[in-house]
Amino acid sequence: MKIDPSFIWTAFTQLLPSIPTTLAITAVSVSCGFIIGLIAALLRIYKIPVLGQIASGYVTFIRGTPMLTHLLLIYFGLPMLLDAVSVRFGWGFKSTSIPMIGFAFISFSITAGAYMSEVIRSGLLAVSRGQLEAAYSIGMTTPQALRRIIFPQALGASLPNLSNSVIGMLHGSTLAFAVSVVEINAKAQIVASTNWKFFEAYLAAAVIFWGLTLLIERLTAVIEKRINLYNRGGVA
Structure with missing residues (x-):
């Protein structure tokens, strides 16, 4: 088998229009998953009757079954x-x-919610309980204490794992082809099927995914730096 370098570039240019679909799937699933995960984490931490058990069952079931099965x-x-x-x-x-x-x-929002629930829960538990009690001592309500004191610190502690979750959902978006959604990987298969140059097409797809992953890592580093600056009392 001979590799055709020129077709790698051809495939790369043909895959570019599929990037918005992949990013849309990732962005929606991560955004909705974060909200679902936050709610599930709070229900479990505060042991809300019935709802806390439902949240635990949801997390256990989703994390114990494949992403493709959910879809x-x-x-x-x-x-x-x-x-x-x-x-x-x-x-x-x-x-x-x-x-x-x-x-x-x-489907991907439900999946992301279960995984992010554990990430968010670990971040919230990493914040000292004494800080919440100190907030109560100066007259803050629980929502105020969570929003102004607990959440910023928990976000800083959780950010590396949240970044991994975002990258995982980016890569998991390739499963959308199972329901006929043409994202980057699916487009690579379509492009390659015209002349059977699958290696070149998938190599081009890999380069695009790698670039998107590097972008997410870079954005995470910038956000983490600003959050840590804020948590130290500096000026963001």
């Missing part, structure tokens, strides 16, 4: 549920109107 469960199960509810209440809604990328958004 397929959502892809095949959600339409049945929505159609049944629509018929029951006479809404006239059909699950076929849901874009394919919507299933990826929902």
